[in-house]
Amino acid sequence: MSVYSLNKAVWKDYELIDSGDFEKLERFGQMVLWRPEPQAVWSKQLPLSEWKKRHHVRYIRSKTPGIKLTSEKGIWEKTPKAQEEWPITYHGSEFHFKLKLQLTSFGHVGLFPEQSDNWEYIYKQVKAHSETKPKVLNLFAYTGGASLAAAAGGAFVSHLDSIKKTVTWANQNRQLNDHLPEMRWVVEDALAFVKREARRGNKYHGIILDPPAYGRGPKGEKWVLEEQVDDLVKSVAQILEEECFVVLNLYSMGLSAVIIRNLVRMHIKGSLEIELGENVVPSSTGAELPLGTFLRVSKKN
Known part of the structure; x- marks a missing residue:
């Protein structure tokens, strides 16, 4: 079975900054997201202070006092620089297109x-x-x-x-x-x-x-x-x-x-x-x- 790594040359608007402890820190355009990731079973490589400093929004699925959550839905904790929706561009090898991203209750962005x-x-x-x-x-x-x-x-x-x-x-x-x-x-x-x-x-x-x-x-x-x-x-x-x-x-x-x-x-x-x-x-x-x-x-x- 082949393994295909994401081509960074065509993804200037996306970056996986770090992952670990069942979480990932990603950049979509100018927005940095902190989200759960069940496959990231290893430890974070960057210190927690760096994650806290870089992120604009964090998706939380675990139970929080006063907030009723399900296993599927969670909440976004937003910093003052967070955006509800924003555009990014995919520059393919021979084609390109724009996409509108937005924060969803399931932790996805589109x-x-x-x-x-x-x-x-x-x-x-x-x-x-x-x-x-x-x-x-x-x-x-x-x-x-x-x-x-x-x-x-x-x-x-x-x-x-x-x-x-x-x-x-x-x-x-x-x-x-x-x-x-x-x-x-x-x-x-x-x-x-x-x-x-x-x-x-x-x-x-x-x-x-x-x-x-x-x-x-x-x-x-x-x-x-x-x-x-x-x-x-x-x-x-x-x-x-x-x-x-x-x-x-x-x-x-x-x-x-x-x-x-x-x-x-x-x-x-x-x-x-x-x-x-x-x-x-x-x-x-x-x-x-x-x-x-x-x-x-x-x-x-």
Whole structure:
């Protein structure tokens, strides 16, 4: 399995400053965030005083007197220099786009920088077929970094997420980038949508999947990755063109990428090029932070 470290040359607006003690200190543009990180099992390299001096906001998930928190939601402690939302720019190898970031109750900001290597892959796959304007479906698409990369390569993108507010956020990101084409916006349960597309006979040249371990659809549909991933891959296989690519990200710590490779081989027939990888972000203090695995598969006639 390959290991892909975040390319600092294309990420001038992002830096992992330090990590450790189950936390990370990151710079997004001019904003420095202090957040929990379950993978950072080692000790901090910078002194705690340096973390306190540098950060603009800190996300707290643990219980605090007088504040009712759940395991999913927390609060942001803000310094006077904190911003609620702010823009950053991704300068890819051959393309670029802007993204709007903002503080959410779940501790996210609308961007997972480690995904940029997948953005580069998606762009190149689409670019290779740009004369036919390939169709790309982005499932569990969040705020749309992968959608923007596909659009930059020349694809017609269908962007799907089950949360309307998230799709609105992704649309705002598209509007920040006038040089990119319009997209199709879908608020729907991903598996239900894919099954409906299969019944209609619609097919795609590329499909991007970034499923959560757990979730809910727009009508309360329950999603558990381990229980539904087989059906998802099987259904996705039915809406792929003969020449196609698939990118699948895994953040579930209990699900091996080898399992997904088995499912892909079972359900997607033909001559496949399959790559398994782990996304890693190096910190400025030396430690490498693993942030999920991925599978990329391309199929040619």
